[in-house]
Structure formats: structure tokens, C-alpha cells
Amino acid sequence: MENxxxxxxxxxxxKLSERGYKITPQRKEILRIFEEHGGHMSAEDVYGLLRGxxxxxxxxxxxxxxxxxxxxxxxxxxxxxxxxxxxxxxTADPKVHHHHHLICLKCKKVIEFEEDLLDELEADIANKSxxxxxxxxxxxxxxxxxxxxRSSDE
Amino acid sequence: MENxxxxxxxxxxxKLSERGYKITPQRKEILRIFEEHGGHMSAEDVYGLLRGxxxxxxxxxxxxxxxxxxxxxxxxxxxxxxxxxxxxxxTADPKVHHHHHLICLKCKKVIEFEEDLLDELEADIANKSxxxxxxxxxxxxxxxxxxxxRSSDE
DNA sequence: ATGGGTGCAAAGGTTTTGCACTCCG
DNA sequence: CGGAGTGCAAAACCTTTGCACCCAT
Numbered sequence: 001m002e003n004x005x006x007x008x009x010x011x012x013x014x015k016l017s018e019r020g021y022k023i024t025p026q027r028k029e030i031l032r033i034f035e036e037h038g039g040h041m042s043a044e045d046v047y048g049l050l051r052g053x054x055x056x057x058x059x060x061x062x063x064x065x066x067x068x069x070x071x072x073x074x075x076x077x078x079x080x081x082x083x084x085x086x087x088x089x090x091t092a093d094p095k096v097h098h099h100h101h102l103i104c105l106k107c108k109k110v111i112e113f114e115e116d117l118l119d120e121l122e123a124d125i126a127n128k129s130x131x132x133x134x135x136x137x138x139x140x141x142x143x144x145x146x147x148x149x150r151s152s153d154e
Numbered sequence: 155m156e157n158x159x160x161x162x163x164x165x166x167x168x169k170l171s172e173r174g175y176k177i178t179p180q181r182k183e184i185l186r187i188f189e190e191h192g193g194h195m196s197a198e199d200v201y202g203l204l205r206g207x208x209x210x211x212x213x214x215x216x217x218x219x220x221x222x223x224x225x226x227x228x229x230x231x232x233x234x235x236x237x238x239x240x241x242x243x244x245t246a247d248p249k250v251h252h253h254h255h256l257i258c259l260k261c262k263k264v265i266e267f268e269e270d271l272l273d274e275l276e277a278d279i280a281n282k283s284x285x286x287x288x289x290x291x292x293x294x295x296x297x298x299x300x301x302x303x304r305s306s307d308e
Numbered sequence: 309a310t311g312g313g314t315g316c317a318a319a320g321g322t323t324t325t326g327c328a329c330t331c332c333g
Numbered sequence: 334c335g336g337a338g339t340g341c342a343a344a345a346c347c348t349t350t351g352c353a354c355c356c357a358t
Binding site for chain 4: 059
């Protein structure tokens with residue numbers, strides 16, 4: 001357990017200036033929100049938390065920052081099909097990197113679970129296609145145990 | 155190569171009536187669109203093709219059908235982050251089942267590739283969680299070779 | 309100083325919903 | 334027949350954009 005588990009302020013500084021983007025108080029603030037809270041946050045969620053901390057950051061800025069930070073690989077964007085994009089801190093730690101999602105087609109519930117699996121596949125892809133992989137997302141769609149129970153006793 | 159490669163009309167009939175839904179001409183027509191064309195189609199794409207075939211099906215009906223058919227596992231819903239949900243016929247054939255996507259964070263290009271991998275993992279999940287898996291989606295995010303070349307010679 | 313970044317409000321695009329009417333079972 | 338399904342148009346939502354102003358570099 002070392003200190004480089006999640007991308008943090010230092011990484012953002014580096015990646016932003018590396019590409020000629022500026023380090024603004026808004027971007028720092030938004031990153032901090034992700035460090036303090038966690039989970040899968042939508043733009044609106046982040047905006048809400050910012051307003052709680054009486055920040056004056058506009059919603060459009062939140063959208064622009066989430067977009068940029070996920071393009072830089074600091075955040076990861078995910079879609080659970082609930083109508084809005086959700087983001088979470090990217091991580092360099094394989095233990096955390098490899099958590100996947102089960103999504104119930106009936107009740108839309110999202111269940112997380114961990115499983116190690118995709119490292120060699122990623123390396124293989126990078127070789128074959130010249131694609132540089134920053135993150136992956138694995139989703140399984142089906143029916144959760146509750147919905148299955150409910151539909152069998154109808 | 156047998157006949158049960160993709161879900162078809164018979165499967166839809168069965169799954170619909172099994173759950174008390176009706177088999178309507180609209181639903182049949184929409185399924186047919188997927189059988190004749192393929193690929194990743196948005197609601198609007200399907201609607202466009204229907205109008206081409208001078209169908210009188212409304213866009214809302216298309217949305218409702220896509221939702222229902224993917225809930226039944228006949229279609230698969232996917233999100234490439236381009237602002238609209240896309241659907242494709244689900245398949246029982248593992249060769250087709252296992253195609254994944256590389257998504258470039260810079261230019262948003264989607265590259266498909268095939269790789270066999272997740273069967274045992276699916277079985278494992280079903281055991282541990284009671285989750286019945288109908289389909290999965292694997293996406294890798296990163297930078298495609300063109301974007302990498304472009305950013306290195308700036 | 310200067311070009312990128314921000315805030316606001318308006319626009320844009322996708323998806324959902326209310327309601328009267330239709331038609332499958 | 335009766336209730337699920339449909340079509341239409343309006344509404345709801347999430348996200349993007351235009352523009353004037355601000356501020357990291």
C-alpha cells in the first residue's frame with residue numbers, strides 16, 4: 001500500500017501542464033471532491049457537492065472539467081444507462097483497477113465486484129493495435145437474484 | 155454454424171408472451187430492421203430506416219421497443235459516449251458474443267476487435283451472486299495510434 | 309498581455325411522458 | 334372486450350455552446 005494508489009493533485013498538475021492546459025482553482029476543487037468522496041459521481045452530483053462547500057463553480061465548468069480530466073486519464077467515465085455519465089478517480093493500482101459491474105436489465109441496479117483478469121489482454125491489444133490503454137470498463141447485463149425470484153413467483 | 159446464431163422472431167414471440175407482453179406489428183418490424191441491417195444502431199437510426207420502408211411507426215414507439223427488447227435480452231444496449239444509446243442483436247454464438255471495443259479518449263473513434271475470454275468468469279459470477287448474465291460489454295479506453303502520433307509531433 | 313478558462317443563460321439533442329385512440333389476446 | 338401498446342406533441346433531462354469577462358502563465 002504505497003502512496004501512488006489513486007491519481008491526485010500532483011498527477012493532474014503534471015498531465016495538465018504537459019499538454020498546455022492550465023491549473024485552475026476550479027479544476028483543483030473538482031479533483032478534491034473526487035478525492036474526498038468517491039463512488040460513481042455524475043456532473044450534477046459533483047456540482048451539488050461543490051455548492052455544499054459554497055463554491056461558485058458553474059455547472060458548465062464541471063462538465064468541461066470532467067471531460068478534460070477523463071481525457072487525461074485522471075478520471076474514468078462510465079455509463080450505467082441511467083441517463084447521465086458518471087465518473088470516478090482512475091487508479092494505477094490493479095487491485096482497484098479491476099472492479100467490474102453487474103447491471104440488472106430489470107431494475108437497473110448496479111452491483112460492483114472485483115476480479116483480476118484483463119492485464120495480459122491489455123498488453124496484447126497494445127501490441128497488436130498500437131492503442132495505448134488508460135482504463136477499461138467491463139459490464140455484465142442480466143437479471144439480479146431479486147428480479148429473478150420476483151419473476152418466477154408470478 | 156447452425157440456425158440459432160442470432161435471436162430472431164421466434165425468440166421474440168416466446169420471450170414476449172412468456173412475460174405477458176404483446177406481439178405487435180411494430181415490434182416485429184423493428185426486430186426485422188435489426189435482422190436486415192446490423193451494427194450499432196441508435197433509436198434515430200432505426201426510426202430512419204423504418205421511414206425508408208414507409209412504416210408509420212412513431213419515434214416514441216421505437217424507444218419503447220428498444221428498451222423492452224433489450225430488457226428481454228434480444229437486443230443489447232451499448233453506450234459509446236456519443237450522446238445516444240446504441241443497440242444490436244444479441245447473439246447466442248460465443249464467436250460473435252466476444253467482440254469488444256477500443257474507444258479513443260481523444261478522437262472518440264470506436265475500434266472493434268474480437269477476443270475470447272469471459273466465459274468462465276461469467277459462470278463464476280452466476281454462481282457467486284445469483285446473477286443471470288445475458289450479455290456483457292467490454293470497453294478499453296485510451297489513445298489510438300493516430301492520436302498518439304499526432305500528440306508526439308506537436 | 310493574452311489566450312485559455314469561466315459563468316451564465318440559451319440552445320441542442322436525446323429520451324420520456326400524458327393522453328386519446330387502437331388493436332392484440 | 335379490456336388493457337396493453339401506439340402516435341403525437343409537449344415536457345423533461347442532460348450536455349454543449351456563445352459570449353463577455355477573468356486570470357494562470
